[in-house]
Amino acid sequence: MKAVVFGPGRIGCGLAGEAFGAAGWELVFVARDRATVANLNRNGRYRVRLVDGRTAHERIVERVRAVPTSAAERVAAEVASADVVATAVGARNLPDVARALARGLAQRTAPVNVLAFENLASAGGDLQAGVNQGLCRGVRTRDGFSSVLVTRAVTHRMGDPARDELTFLGDPCEELVVSGPSLVGSLPKVPGLRVVDDLDAWFARKLYVFSAGHATTAYLGYLKGYTYIHAAIRDPEIRSAVIAAMIEGQRGLAQRYGAEVAGTTRDLDAIVKRFENAALDDLVSRVARDARRKLGASDRLVGAARLAEAAGVVPAQLALAATGALCFSDPTEPLGAVRDEIEARGLARTLADVSALGPGDPLARRVARVWRLLGREWTSDSPLVSLDELSRSPQRAPRIANEIAGLA
Amino acid sequence: MKLGIVMMRHPPTRLSPIMPGVVELLIEWGAEVETIYPEERVTGLSTLDVRNDLYVLKSGSELGLSLGGALHAAGAATLNPYPVAAMCRDKVIATRILQRAGIPTPETYATAQPGELAPLLDDGPLVVKPYRGTQGRGVHVVWDSDQLDGLSIGDGLIFAQRYHEPDGRDRKIYCIGGHIFGVKRVWPARTYADKLGQPFTITPELRDIALGCGRAFGIEVYGLDVIESGGRPIVVDISIFPGFKGVPDAALRLADYIYAAGRRVLSGEPAIPAAAPNAEGELIA
Numbered sequence: 001m002k003a004v005v006f007g008p009g010r011i012g013c014g015l016a017g018e019a020f021g022a023a024g025w026e027l028v029f030v031a032r033d034r035a036t037v038a039n040l041n042r043n044g045r046y047r048v049r050l051v052d053g054r055t056a057h058e059r060i061v062e063r064v065r066a067v068p069t070s071a072a073e074r075v076a077a078e079v080a081s082a083d084v085v086a087t088a089v090g091a092r093n094l095p096d097v098a099r100a101l102a103r104g105l106a107q108r109t110a111p112v113n114v115l116a117f118e119n120l121a122s123a124g125g126d127l128q129a130g131v132n133q134g135l136c137r138g139v140r141t142r143d144g145f146s147s148v149l150v151t152r153a154v155t156h157r158m159g160d161p162a163r164d165e166l167t168f169l170g171d172p173c174e175e176l177v178v179s180g181p182s183l184v185g186s187l188p189k190v191p192g193l194r195v196v197d198d199l200d201a202w203f204a205r206k207l208y209v210f211s212a213g214h215a216t217t218a219y220l221g222y223l224k225g226y227t228y229i230h231a232a233i234r235d236p237e238i239r240s241a242v243i244a245a246m247i248e249g250q251r252g253l254a255q256r257y258g259a260e261v262a263g264t265t266r267d268l269d270a271i272v273k274r275f276e277n278a279a280l281d282d283l284v285s286r287v288a289r290d291a292r293r294k295l296g297a298s299d300r301l302v303g304a305a306r307l308a309e310a311a312g313v314v315p316a317q318l319a320l321a322a323t324g325a326l327c328f329s330d331p332t333e334p335l336g337a338v339r340d341e342i343e344a345r346g347l348a349r350t351l352a353d354v355s356a357l358g359p360g361d362p363l364a365r366r367v368a369r370v371w372r373l374l375g376r377e378w379t380s381d382s383p384l385v386s387l388d389e390l391s392r393s394p395q396r397a398p399r400i401a402n403e404i405a406g407l408a
Numbered sequence: 409m410k411l412g413i414v415m416m417r418h419p420p421t422r423l424s425p426i427m428p429g430v431v432e433l434l435i436e437w438g439a440e441v442e443t444i445y446p447e448e449r450v451t452g453l454s455t456l457d458v459r460n461d462l463y464v465l466k467s468g469s470e471l472g473l474s475l476g477g478a479l480h481a482a483g484a485a486t487l488n489p490y491p492v493a494a495m496c497r498d499k500v501i502a503t504r505i506l507q508r509a510g511i512p513t514p515e516t517y518a519t520a521q522p523g524e525l526a527p528l529l530d531d532g533p534l535v536v537k538p539y540r541g542t543q544g545r546g547v548h549v550v551w552d553s554d555q556l557d558g559l560s561i562g563d564g565l566i567f568a569q570r571y572h573e574p575d576g577r578d579r580k581i582y583c584i585g586g587h588i589f590g591v592k593r594v595w596p597a598r599t600y601a602d603k604l605g606q607p608f609t610i611t612p613e614l615r616d617i618a619l620g621c622g623r624a625f626g627i628e629v630y631g632l633d634v635i636e637s638g639g640r641p642i643v644v645d646i647s648i649f650p651g652f653k654g655v656p657d658a659a660l661r662l663a664d665y666i667y668a669a670g671r672r673v674l675s676g677e678p679a680i681p682a683a684a685p686n687a688e689g690e691l692i693a
């Protein structure tokens with residue numbers, strides 16, 4: 001059995017490749033970077049180190065080779081003979097991959113499943129549409145396409161491709177969720193693979209619980225001056241706020257998708273433990289990066305808050321985290337800090353543009369209130385010493401306080 | 409990550425919970441931490457070598473400082489490098505560096521003869537301190553020349569600063585990794601509650617002064633003693649690794665900073681990212 005994986009990066013190698021490798025499959029990576037291609041062909045393997053903060057397990061992924069993207073015919077031949085195809089290239093690179101895929105898929109006699117490990121609910125559909133465009137006019141792909149919901153964080157690639165055997169560092173979560181209705185035939189037996197009917201709901205769960213909690217840890221950690229996620233989550237105030245934010249998200253999900261998708265407080269406990277994992281060396285600045293996108297109307301903070309509001313829950317902690325995102329500034333921000341835009345255009349217009357929040361919106365008013373308080377207390381070199389004043393809300397439901405007390 | 413922390417054990421009556429908390433967190437995060445108490449052992453200098461990726465000089469004792477110097481000479485990476493620790497320990501040197509960096513300090517004098525200070529009292533009282541003193545020990549306010557006669561010279565040098573009537577409680581300003589925290593305290597602090605003081609919001613002027621002090625020495629972990637007199641802040645002392653009492657979550661913040669410094673060293677970077685030339689183009693750290 002052979003899996004062809006586009007993109008031997010952190011997720012491509014550290015998750016997709018590792019999962020297929022664990023099932024005993026041969027792995028062929030398609031890569032732009034010639035040094036990485038040479039490395040994988042020279043070594044024929046790489047390592048994945050899975051750490052949970054207390055224990056570490058190293059897995060060696062063998063039977064590995066690689067083909068450069070520039071060798072279009074070879075790539076097409078590999079796709080034509082693959083038992084499964086996966087991508088982990090980043091959403092903006094999907095159109096290029098779709099063209100390469102179309103060439104290979106056109107040579108196949110039997111359909112194959114294409115799994116998009118892109119952390120994007122629409123990636124499978126986008127890839128399918130791109131492949132259709134790349135096929136001859138009037139021909140449509142018969143292959144299966146699904147986005148893959150991944151839970152593992154793969155934070156680092158270690159080693160110089162020119163010299164060392166590559167090692168990827170991640171946490172041990174194995175769950176891979178795919179959409180049953182959009183795939184063809186039977187799926188390969190891969191550890192952790194779970195097939196669901198409503199993949200969008202599971203993406204919403206990850207975004208509005210795990211990602212919302214991760215972002216809350218990062219933005220509140222930023223306000224309080226921490227460097228690492230594992231340090232920020234040890235701050236009792238941040239920990240409580242993160243749990244409360246995730247509960248707000250869960251309540252919204254429960255109303256919209258039902259209790260199974262929303263998950264339980266035990267799930268939250270497991271998520272907090274993942275944030276505590278110091279072995280991942282996960283930086284606050286890395287998780288907080290790209291604040292503009294993360295403040296989007298349907299993204300992890302504002303989207304979760306909207307869902308909570310629809311369920312009658314006041315999203316106090318999500319609003320606090322969103323305000324932290326407004327403050328975040330880092331030289332690597334792709335479009336500049338949202339804070340700079342607020343200084344230039346004002347809070348109301350910025351919230352309208354970035355998060356589609358009108359000035360009369362309760363969520364916008366809540367964010368504006370915290371923003372005003374922060375303006376008096378916070379600068380990037382004089383961090384908050386307490387969230388207390390910012391997060392105090394008479395409307396916080398007692399049930400949330402009780403649930404936090406049970407977890408924190 | 410291997411960390412060596414040079415410490416001094418305090419008597420059980422003196423509450424100092426921060427460093428045990430720091431060590432506990434660093435171990436929890438996977439670091440190997442060697443706590444070194446130089447006063448409790450004999451150190452063979454010929455066998456003293458660099459066994460850790462990063463050292464932290466927490467102890468302000470003479471032996472601790474010397475051990476830090478010996479490790480520095482052997483090439484150890486140190487969070488608060490020996491040359492800076494030694495300069496901060498000597499108030500004559502530290503004050504001059506602060507003055508040259510444009511930090512507001514009192515008029516300051518050094519002499520070996522107490523009587524030489526007498527003419528200065530015409531312009532007002534002086535605060536006399538041991539030039540290598542810490543924790544407010546041996547500090548006297550001298551109002552007239554009679555008091556100079558009974559002054560203990562200690563180790564042969566008198567360090568004197570012009571006394572400025574404080575507007576209120578003393579200000580302790582702490583810096584951890586470029587982040588500034590303010591604590592108001594009564595002086596002298598007698599109880600543990602006195603030492604914890606109360607947090608206050610740092611003004612932009614104080615922030616600039618505090619960050620300027622760090623830049624002057626090329627360090628990111630330090631404490632400042634500041635008085636406000638006539639509405640004007642004046643820095644009267646700097647310490648390179650104070651107790652951080654009163655800083656909320658100080659142990660967690662310090663552990664986070666030390667862990668990050670250790671990671672930088674393991675990546676081949678300097679322990680202190682700010683270890684750039686100071687305001688005068690000198691690389692101190």
